[in-house]
Amino acid sequence: MLRTVGPPAVRREHIAAATIVGDSAIYQSQPYTDDAMPKEVGQVTFRYAGLASMGTSGTGNLSVSPVSKPNTVIVRARVEATKR
Numbered sequence: 001m002l003r004t005v006g007p008p009a010v011r012r013e014h015i016a017a018a019t020i021v022g023d024s025a026i027y028q029s030q031p032y033t034d035d036a037m038p039k040e041v042g043q044v045t046f047r048y049a050g051l052a053s054m055g056t057s058g059t060g061n062l063s064v065s066p067v068s069k070p071n072t073v074i075v076r077a078r079v080e081a082t083k084r
Helices: none
Strands: 002-004 015-021 022-028 044-053 057-066 075-082
Touching: none
Parallel strands: none
Antiparallel strands: 002 075, 015 022, 022 044, 044 057, 057 075
């Protein structure tokens, strides 16, 4: 089960790069159009940073930024994932 706070519509095919160092993981997406965002925003990218746990749960932070302004965060969410 995946619970997020915020509207990012993230799919597996959006992930462009993943870096795992020790017990941490960082995922960066390729630009995509998110239907939940206003049309003026255009394409967005997301970044996820959190634990790369191979167990039954994981937590981290997700941020979504417009491609035109990569230093601007328009959605920030805490992600908790559990495997049943």
